[in-house]
Amino acid sequence: MQRRNILSVIVMHGVLIIVALIMIVPFVWMVLTSFKTVGESVQLDPFVFFPSEIRMEAFTRVFTTNNFLNLYKNTLLMIAFRILCAVITASMAGFAFGRLHFRGSDIAFSLVLIQMMIPPQIFIIPQYQMISRMGMTNTIFALVFPGLVTAFGTFLMRQAYKMLPKDLEEAAKLDGLNIGKTFLLILAPLTKSSLIALSVFTAVFAYKDLMWPMIVNPSKDALVLASALAKMKGQYVSNYPELMAASLIACVPMIILYFIFQKQFIEGIATSGGKL
Amino acid sequence: MKNRSLRSAMTTNTFLWGWALILPTVIGLLVLNIIPLIATIYQSFHKTGDFGKGNIFIGLKNFQKLFSDDAVLQSIINTIKYTIAQVPFSVIIALILAVMLNKKIRGRSIYRTIYFMPMVVAPAAIAMVWRWLYNSEFGLINNLFNLNVNWISNPSIAVFSIAIIGIWSDIGYNMILFLAGLQEVPKDYYEAADLDGASAVQSFVHITVPMISPILFFVIVTRMIAAMQVFDTIFMVMERSNPALYKTQSLVFLFYQSSFVERDLGYGSTIVVVLLMIIMFITALQMIAQKKWVHYN
Amino acid sequence: MKKKIVSLCIVAVMTSALVFAGGDAEKAKVAPSKPLSVMIWDSNQEPGIRLIIDDFTAKTGIEADVQVVDWNNYWTLLSAGAQGGSLPDVFWMHSNESQRYMSNDLLLDVTDRIAKSSLIDPKNYPEDIWSLYTYNKKYYAIPKDIDTIALWYNKTLFDEAGVAYPDENWTWDDLYQAAKKLTKADGSVYGFCNVNTNNQAGWYNLIYSNNGYVISEDKKKSGMDHPNTIEAMKWMEKMINENLMPPQNVMSESGEDVLFQSGKVAMTLQGSWMVAAFRDNEYSYANCDIAMLPLNEKTGRRASIYNGLGWAISANTLRADDAWKLVEYFGSEEGQLRQAELGVTMSAYKDTSEKWKNSVPRFNLQAYLDMQDDMVIRPFSRNTVKWENAVLDVMLKVWSKEMPMEAGCKEAARQMNEILAEE
Numbered sequence: 002m003q004r005r006n007i008l009s010v011i012v013m014h015g016v017l018i019i020v021a022l023i024m025i026v027p028f029v030w031m032v033l034t035s036f037k038t039v040g041e042s043v044q045l046d047p048f049v050f051f052p053s054e055i056r057m058e059a060f061t062r063v064f065t066t067n068n069f070l071n072l073y074k075n076t077l078l079m080i081a082f083r084i085l086c087a088v089i090t091a092s093m094a095g096f097a098f099g100r101l102h103f104r105g106s107d108i109a110f111s112l113v114l115i116q117m118m119i120p121p122q123i124f125i126i127p128q129y130q131m132i133s134r135m136g137m138t139n140t141i142f143a144l145v146f147p148g149l150v151t152a153f154g155t156f157l158m159r160q161a162y163k164m165l166p167k168d169l170e171e172a173a174k175l176d177g178l179n180i181g182k183t184f185l186l187i188l189a190p191l192t193k194s195s196l197i198a199l200s201v202f203t204a205v206f207a208y209k210d211l212m213w214p215m216i217v218n219p220s221k222d223a224l225v226l227a228s229a230l231a232k233m234k235g236q237y238v239s240n241y242p243e244l245m246a247a248s249l250i251a252c253v254p255m256i257i258l259y260f261i262f263q264k265q266f267i268e269g270i271a272t273s274g275g276k277l
Numbered sequence: 278m279k280n281r282s283l284r285s286a287m288t289t290n291t292f293l294w295g296w297a298l299i300l301p302t303v304i305g306l307l308v309l310n311i312i313p314l315i316a317t318i319y320q321s322f323h324k325t326g327d328f329g330k331g332n333i334f335i336g337l338k339n340f341q342k343l344f345s346d347d348a349v350l351q352s353i354i355n356t357i358k359y360t361i362a363q364v365p366f367s368v369i370i371a372l373i374l375a376v377m378l379n380k381k382i383r384g385r386s387i388y389r390t391i392y393f394m395p396m397v398v399a400p401a402a403i404a405m406v407w408r409w410l411y412n413s414e415f416g417l418i419n420n421l422f423n424l425n426v427n428w429i430s431n432p433s434i435a436v437f438s439i440a441i442i443g444i445w446s447d448i449g450y451n452m453i454l455f456l457a458g459l460q461e462v463p464k465d466y467y468e469a470a471d472l473d474g475a476s477a478v479q480s481f482v483h484i485t486v487p488m489i490s491p492i493l494f495f496v497i498v499t500r501m502i503a504a505m506q507v508f509d510t511i512f513m514v515m516e517r518s519n520p521a522l523y524k525t526q527s528l529v530f531l532f533y534q535s536s537f538v539e540r541d542l543g544y545g546s547t548i549v550v551v552l553l554m555i556i557m558f559i560t561a562l563q564m565i566a567q568k569k570w571v572h573y574n
Numbered sequence: 575m576k577k578k579i580v581s582l583c584i585v586a587v588m589t590s591a592l593v594f595a596g597g598d599a600e601k602a603k604v605a606p607s608k609p610l611s612v613m614i615w616d617s618n619q620e621p622g623i624r625l626i627i628d629d630f631t632a633k634t635g636i637e638a639d640v641q642v643v644d645w646n647n648y649w650t651l652l653s654a655g656a657q658g659g660s661l662p663d664v665f666w667m668h669s670n671e672s673q674r675y676m677s678n679d680l681l682l683d684v685t686d687r688i689a690k691s692s693l694i695d696p697k698n699y700p701e702d703i704w705s706l707y708t709y710n711k712k713y714y715a716i717p718k719d720i721d722t723i724a725l726w727y728n729k730t731l732f733d734e735a736g737v738a739y740p741d742e743n744w745t746w747d748d749l750y751q752a753a754k755k756l757t758k759a760d761g762s763v764y765g766f767c768n769v770n771t772n773n774q775a776g777w778y779n780l781i782y783s784n785n786g787y788v789i790s791e792d793k794k795k796s797g798m799d800h801p802n803t804i805e806a807m808k809w810m811e812k813m814i815n816e817n818l819m820p821p822q823n824v825m826s827e828s829g830e831d832v833l834f835q836s837g838k839v840a841m842t843l844q845g846s847w848m849v850a851a852f853r854d855n856e857y858s859y860a861n862c863d864i865a866m867l868p869l870n871e872k873t874g875r876r877a878s879i880y881n882g883l884g885w886a887i888s889a890n891t892l893r894a895d896d897a898w899k900l901v902e903y904f905g906s907e908e909g910q911l912r913q914a915e916l917g918v919t920m921s922a923y924k925d926t927s928e929k930w931k932n933s934v935p936r937f938n939l940q941a942y943l944d945m946q947d948d949m950v951i952r953p954f955s956r957n958t959v960k961w962e963n964a965v966l967d968v969m970l971k972v973w974s975k976e977m978p979m980e981a982g983c984k985e986a987a988r989q990m991n992e993i994l995a996e997e
Binding site for chain 2: 009010013014016017020021023024025026027028030031034045046048089090091093094096097098101102103104105106109112113114115116117118119120122123124126127128131146147149150152153155156157160161163164165180181184194195197198201202205208209211230234239241244245248251252255256259260263264
């Protein structure tokens with residue numbers, strides 16, 4: 002028994018390490034490229050793995066041409082408000098779709114599904130026109146606008162609410178709670194892990210969204226990280242060391258945040274709220 | 278008699294609460310997404326003028342053109358090939374990894390963070406890496422294994438090479454959802470199974486999969502939809518000059534070309550409408566099939 | 575207890591969201607839009623453009639804010655603005671798009687302002703550039719810059735192969751002979767490189783030097799099946815079939831510029847917009863140089879395709895006078911000299927590009943200036959991209975050796991004529 006356990010742990014680590022190596026390649030690539038010269042970054046044959054020396058020029062240049070403090074601030078505000086909106090609207094709708102049986106819910110839910118089936122590119126121009134007519138271009142509100150509601154999140158939360166045991170409502174009814182209180186006091190707290198997953202997704206989607214911020218907030222002070230990076234890509238050729246240095250500065254905080262957060266995400270829940 | 282009115286009062290109550298709770302989402306979706314969709318459907322029946330002005334109604338002509346357009350038919354095949362290759366692997370691998378990382382295993386927070394990294398790494402870095410890995414002359418894969426394969430320029434395999442990139446980028450996303458779902462599986466189920474002498478594989482099949490089937494269902498449905506809309510990976514890795522592009526480009530890629538590059542909004546909208554119908558059909562099948570395998574408590 | 579805290583949190587979050595949705599939106603405004611908004615798509619030119627605007631602001635007191643949006647999103651944004659009614663005050667125009675914008679009255683008609691201006695005289699700029707931004711005999715933009723095409727070669731590879739550098743007497747046949755000597759049998763070096771999608775800097779120049787054409791003057795007919803065109807393109811077929819260029823898939827996967835910068839190809843045709851890229855790459859900076867395009871022996875022509883952007887003003891701008899002053903300054907001799915001197919691009923104003931020539935002393939930029947003697951405007955019509963893509967897709971088959979050149983040219987012409995008939 003014991004030996005079987007050790008063996009299975011070794012096999013598991015073996016698998017996990019191999020996958021980890023595959024996953025980390027682009028990140029390592031970014032780091033190495035950011036230290037290379039422009040020539041080294043596109044050299045094909047022989048291919049240059051390691052920069053001939055560690056050069057910080059790309060970083061200094063990127064730091065002087067971009068106001069990263071402002072970029073982080075705008076990005077963070079966008080992410081925070083989008084998470085807020087997603088958590089609230091998706092929880093409410095997810096609970097209603099997952100736990101309540103009422104007339105019209107099927108049709109309303111099909112709207113949610115249909116939204117996901119349409120290529121997002123078709124929303125850009127109409128949504129831009131709405132923002133433009135409101136006179137809200139170059140604002141934080143414009144950045145948050147397409148994320149006011151989330152079909153993906155609503156679907157996710159519906160599934161999360163459906164997974165909860167049936168007898169919860171019965172117990173709540175015996176305690177004399179109405180639907181709203183049952184939702185807020187009994188059920189919502191039990192979906193914490195799904196809410197965190199939703200937050201992670203919302204954050205990553207918002208962080209990666211490039212086309213929308215670029216179009217709606219092109220002004221220098223209103224840029225977010227993704228659009229500042231997109232701007233750096235030239236029409237014909239790109240300066241890859243600088244592009245990678247900037248990308249690195251942009252994504253490292255996200256990775257650190259996730260590292261701190263994921264402990265909460267899994268271990269925290271397993272010991273407290275996860276019990277049924 | 279009294280009972281019935283009580284029940285109808287309850288139904289009304291539920292109805293009101295239900296609509297109150299979904300109202301923000303429904304209004305948001307209507308304004309942000311459904312109105313643009315209606316405009317798209319409208320455009321698909323028109324020869325569109327510049328900048329939304331001067332549209333001419335042409336009935337089903339766009340659809341006739343579409344169904345006789347070889348490129349569109351080919352792109353439907355490409356899209357389906359991609360979906361069949363990408364979705365199963367990205368779901369199964371992510372599920373296995375999530376189960377492993379849900380155990381008390383050393384270094385799991387490091388693993389979880391590394392698996393998260395592809396989600397935030399710059400798209401430009403991803404494109405650069407894969408283009409180099411796949412490069413037939415100077416790429417790592419061919420040089421390492423002494424092969425001579427045109428990974429992204431051979432028409433018969435390029436779509437699968439693109440699918441590998443898709444699997445690679447989706448594993449992290451799917452894993453996070455599975456990890457969240459696994460939190461909701463009560464530990465005592467496993468303990469009971471352990472006492473009964475069930476193997477790890479048995480408890481995975483008989484406990485884990487049924488218990489997280491709502492999330493599994495969610496992941497499969499959303500991943501299928503996303504795979505049917507594949508665009509970014511193709512756009513990043515393949516040039517217009519690539520001989521394999523014709524046998525790789527997806528429906529959304531064609532839509533993007535028509536609407537945003539060649540400025541033919543009417544035809545682009547027609548492609549979207551057809552895509553929507555295909556995805557709706559597949560999703561409807563899945564919604565029906567879920568009754569057979571998804572367990573809600 | 576714990577549950578209570580969580581639900582309290584949710585309530586708190588909800589109320590704060592309501593506040594946010596209601597009142598805070600207005601406050602969240604990041605920047606007031608007081609200066610003129612100027613939109614461009616090339617971040618490489620941004621620093622130079624900013625400096626020119628600074629000069630302008632110092633002179634007039636009018637401020638302007640430059641916004642850079644990458645090429646793809648630029649046109650999405652402009653067409654969204656055009657439909658929603660809010661374009662930037664001042665922005666770049668390109669020949670691929672100008673016809674649609676002008677014919678829909680989205681650009682400010684500047685004909686009268688030019689007539690009154692002491693700084694702008696149409697005869698100081700190439701006539702063809704004006705034609706890109708003229709509609710019904712009215713001007714809708716001021717020429718910003720021009721670009722021409724030249725031959726880039728790798729001196730080191732030429733030295734190794736013992737081949738003399740290209741000079742002004744070179745013909746296309748000389749290029750072919752040199753490519754033969756430069757190409758190594760093991761496939762490690764190819765003499766020449768022109769991927770099918772590089773038309774403007776590549777094979778269009780062959781066609782026009784041979785007195786062929788791509789599109790007729792009246793924009794109604796394709797010239798791809800013209801005998802002169804086919805004759806010129808047969809030269810390219812020779813390069814393809816004798817493997818003097820890398821295989822199509824290699825050119826596509828790696829890109830012409832990367833192959834050239836890695837010493838894999840000895841010659842390539844590139845536009846003047848690539849100078850900055852070859853300057854910043856230390857390999858090409860050390861090993862490469864520029865020559866004029868070869869001469870066509872039969873016609874005696876050495877044509878270069880050229881193109882130029884224009885500075886346009888939104889028809890709906892609230893500050894037409896200020897916007898005009900800015901555009902007038904960009905187009906004036908002073909602004910154009912400054913643009914050339916800062917190395918931003920070649921300028922459209924006559925004889926202002928001498929200063930640009932010195933912006934990278936190591937390269938023979940004079941070659942690009944000399945190419946101005948026989949310039950042909952980049953073929954365009956109302957919907958250029960549509961037929962251009964169709965032609966490129968047919969050429970892909972020729973470049974992949976699936977179709978002979980003559981059949982390819984005829985097929986391309988057929989498809990192009992079909993599209994032109996719909997315009």
